[in-house]
């Protein structure tokens with residue numbers, strides 16, 4: 001089965017992971033589980049001791065059930081809330097962690113799942129600097145159509161969840177679209193139905209597009225590949 005939910009934190013989905021890429025944190029609990037997982041340091045977990053965690057993530061990243069790196073990213077609102085409590089400039093640390101995830105994604109050839117809040121210029125800068133081979137997917141995209149267009153022009157994929165701006169959703173071509181539950185209480189089918197209605201599509205057609213996009217985007221990462229730790 002090919003996932004249609006590109007990003008979820010609902011671990012109960014691990015019983016039904018054929019449909020979802022489940023975000024997992026360290027210590028990883030799902031090394032024996034079948035299904036699809038992503039691994040990374042969430043920007044809310046930014047701190048000075050990230051390098052040890054990253055070393056572990058790099059080890060786990062090559063496991064076949066880890067299909068993506070992340071969620072990782074940049075979040076300036078979170079930084080604003082935290083900055084005065086720490087001495088080292090926190091946004092710089094967040095950027096260092098993001099760069100480490102980019103290198104990890106390129107090295108193990110798995111897409112990046114990105115959390116980005118108020119830092120799209122910096123994110124685009126990073127993409128221009130690193131010129132990654134791997135797809136970069138911005139998850140939980142709630143921004144406006146202008147930002148969507150700027151990101152699409154740079155080759156990003158955009159993933160939409162329960163909340164979004166209609167004009168932005170309609171800006172995204174089928175080939176760059178993903179859908180997710182993230183932390184929503186809604187079921188993935190409900191979100192797909194909602195988005196299908198906005199895009200004047202049927203649920204079946206949209207599911208087909210999502211599966212096609214998954215295969216196309218994650219094709220470098222498959223369970224048949226021989227990995228060694």
Ligand SMILES: [Zn+2]
Nearest residue numbers: 009023071182
């Ligand atoms: Zn998330």
